Amino acid sequence: MEAGVGMALQSRAAGFGAGRRRSALCGGESRARVGSLRVGDQVASSPAAVRARVSKPIVTPLRAKKSSGGHENLHNSVDEALLLKRKSEDVLFHLNGRCIYLVGMMGSGKSTVGKILAEVLGYSFFDSDKLVEQSVGMPSVAQIFKVHSEAFFRDNETSVLRDLSSMRRLVVATGGGAVIRPVNWKNMKKGLSVWLDVPLEALARRIAKVGTASRPLLDQPSGDPYTMAFSKLSTLAEQRGDAYANADVRVSLEGMIPQVTPSGANSCFPI
Numbered sequence: 001m002e003a004g005v006g007m008a009l010q011s012r013a014a015g016f017g018a019g020r021r022r023s024a025l026c027g028g029e030s031r032a033r034v035g036s037l038r039v040g041d042q043v044a045s046s047p048a049a050v051r052a053r054v055s056k057p058i059v060t061p062l063r064a065k066k067s068s069g070g071h072e073n074l075h076n077s078v079d080e081a082l083l084l085k086r087k088s089e090d091v092l093f094h095l096n097g098r099c100i101y102l103v104g105m106m107g108s109g110k111s112t113v114g115k116i117l118a119e120v121l122g123y124s125f126f127d128s129d130k131l132v133e134q135s136v137g138m139p140s141v142a143q144i145f146k147v148h149s150e151a152f153f154r155d156n157e158t159s160v161l162r163d164l165s166s167m168r169r170l171v172v173a174t175g176g177g178a179v180i181r182p183v184n185w186k187n188m189k190k191g192l193s194v195w196l197d198v199p200l201e202a203l204a205r206r207i208a209k210v211g212t213a214s215r216p217l218l219d220q221p222s223g224d225p226y227t228m229a230f231s232k233l234s235t236l237a238e239q240r241g242d243a244y245a246n247a248d249v250r251v252s253l254e255g256m257i258p259q260v261t262p263s264g265a266n267s268c269f270p271i
Ligand SMILES: Nc1ncnc2c1ncn2[C@@H]1O[C@H](COP(=O)(O)OP(=O)(O)O)[C@@H](O)[C@H]1O
Pocket: 104, 105, 106, 107, 108, 109, 110, 111, 112, 113, 173, 206, 207, 210, 265, 266, 267, 268, 269, 270, 271
């Protein structure tokens, strides 16, 4: 593992919060750390540990927060939690410790969905953009593009994905452009790749809502944010062609479009 990326993984892991994850991710240096994660995984994969991990899905609190309350909502939440628990046990069995890589265009929800998925599965979550920022020692992807170049960012992204690919039980939100390099696919294919396929209109709406400052490929000095984002996203989608379709699984959000409100797309939660 290269020193920079190793450091980034270590500091990200150290900040991961819950003691359970800290003990799985912390300990040893660079390669040794990856090794210790594997050992921790085997321990944490016992049926009892898996049950403990999936007993507290976070989708329930998300729903509960958005609802107006009352018994019906509480019952829905309990049913959902049970359903989710059963599904996650099923998925965990088939995954057998392999990582999940979320791919998709900017704004497709890789980070948002990735955090939820990791929580539900009892996996650790990593955002490859954040790891690149940490390994380069810069606060944002935008700054890396500005001070260095897109090529420099892509090289670091490739290093991060290579390092992550030797680990287990992770959900990784990749950068939207990670799919353009075959070497990244070689690494992501060690796990299960999932393409969040969201229509460009919804992406542009989401991005216009939060602004383009953190996404240098979409950042424009002037113009209507929705129109500019839509136009750039269309060009990128065309350039990337079928690259996303290399993924093992495609989750299409086409059917969710009617639920997207003009004021924001949050009515889509949860996927
Ligand atoms: N399923 C969803 N429904 C509605 N909005 C979403 C959904 N997923 C993500 N978003 C919103 O879209 C924006 C971009 O999401 P994010 O997870 O950062 O995407 P990515 O990591 O793929 O670039 C965020 O403001 C997020 O709240």
